[in-house]
Amino acid sequence: MATYREPVKIVVDKEVALTVAALNKTxxxxxxxxxxxxxxxxxxxxATDFGNNSKVYKLVETFLGQVDGDGNILKPDFFGIIGIETPSDGTKIxxxxxxxxxxNLDKEWYALITTFDTPDVIKAIRPFLTENRRVYIPEVKAxxxxxTIKSDRIAPFWSPKMDETEDREYKAAAYAxxxxxxxxxxxxxxxxxAGVTADTELAKKPELTKNNITFVEKRTSEGYIVANGGITTNGTYLDETTAVDCIIVNMNENLQKVLIKKGFRQDDKGYVLMEETLHKFMQEMGANNLIAIKDEKYEYKVFPVTQTQTEREQRLIRPRVLFRLADWAYFIDLTLSLTRKDIGGK
Structure with a gap:
């Protein structure tokens, strides 16, 4: 008797952390x-739907008020909102x-932020995030x-005034x-x-870092307001999670399209098509700045496709790709040396 399975299944054999999808929707x-x-x-x-004094309106104003490092306004194509009142029947929010x-899993969204973050909320939705490849940026004040909330999908953000009505700044929204x-x-x-203040006490910064909590601080003589951290509760950097998710989701899409349009024969011709498909896809991911470059080439390897007799009987192909992310450096250890001698050269 045949057993149902998805046509394409991707397993990440890592040195990299297995993570989520690559949409820029919140x-x-x-x-x-x-x-x-x-x-x-x-x-x-x-404002029309919730009022211009609502929590969600203030959150959205902060969310949409961000710019990138070049000063360009960061405006998403769209974002989603759901409203949930605190239940009066004893049901937990x-x-x-x-x-x-x-x-609402069928809607277009990847990252979650809320106006009512609590440790219980974080704990309750952790399994959902893992199962459905979503990320969550909650505010915390303790x-x-x-x-039990360790996950590469939860990136907590320090917000000591998160329970205040008037002074709340919605730091997680700014970050997202x-x-x-x-x-x-x-x-x-x-x-x-933008739209938030650096209210983290100096003494708390080592403790927040130790607990994988991102915080706002002031940097440089010009007083840039920046988020320091970016680490999820299990110690993975959030950019690694989002990058690998992007690769997984898009690779799944690409393989399914070729499977539907052309199909992969179980012979040398099919193996070549599989390898060509994977090479083309990894080049695209490199062009999207997700794959590292070395010697002017993207750092990945598509292994030659082979099949055992059992795999052919099962109509199963197991391709493998090894890659290195073009992730970011967050620390600089500069050596500065003083000498009275002639240095020479460049």
Whole structure:
């Protein structure tokens, strides 16, 4: 009897962390009022639906108020919003959140931010994030964090005023407005933010770093306001997660298209087509700045495709690709040497 399986299954045999999908779309969940999923492109429409004094409106204003390192306004094509009021029947809001997320998996979103982050919420949706390849940037105001929320999909952000009504700054929204909107593999530490203040005490910075919590601080004589950290609760940098997710999701799409349009024969002709497909795809990922470059070539290897007799009987091909991410350096150890001698040369 035949057994159903997905046509394309990708296994990442790592030195790299297995992670999520590469869309630059954000889902915002608010507890202002109940509201079905809806796509938005600006804060004016959010004000129409929720009011210009609502939490979600203030969050969106911060989310859309970001710029990149060149001063370009970072405006996503669209973002999604869901409204979930705190239940009055004793149901936990984290359970309502899980239900809403599962109901809207078919919508276009990758990163999650909310107006009601709590340790219980983080813990409750961790399995969902892993199963469905999503990432979550919650605000936190206490540490250490529980070991049960360790994940390469949760990047906590320090926000000591997150419970205040008037002074809350929605730091996670500012951060998502840069690192998610810029797309998969974008840098996640020393990122300039707008609309938030550097309110992290100096003594807390080592402890926050130790607990994998990103925080806002002021840097350089010009006082740049930047996010320092970018590490998920299990110690993986978020840019690694988003980059590998992008590769996995897009590779799955590419292989399925060729499988549907042409198919892969179980002979040398089919093996060559498989290898050509993988080479073309990895070149595309390199052009998207996700694959490292060495000696003017992208650092990846497509292994020759072979099949055993058993695999041919199963109609199964197992290609392999090895690659190195073009990830970011976040630390610089510069050696400065003083001499009284002639140095010479360059």
């Amino acid at each position: 889902l915002i969940v608010t507890n202002d009022k109940n509201a079905d999923f809806k796509y938005y492109m600006n804060s004016a429409d959010v 984290e359970d309502k959140l899980k239900e809403a997320l599962n109901e 540490y250490p964090l529980d070991d 407005g840069v690192v998610i909107t810029k797309g998969a593999g974008y840098r996640v530490s020393m990122v300039e933010l």
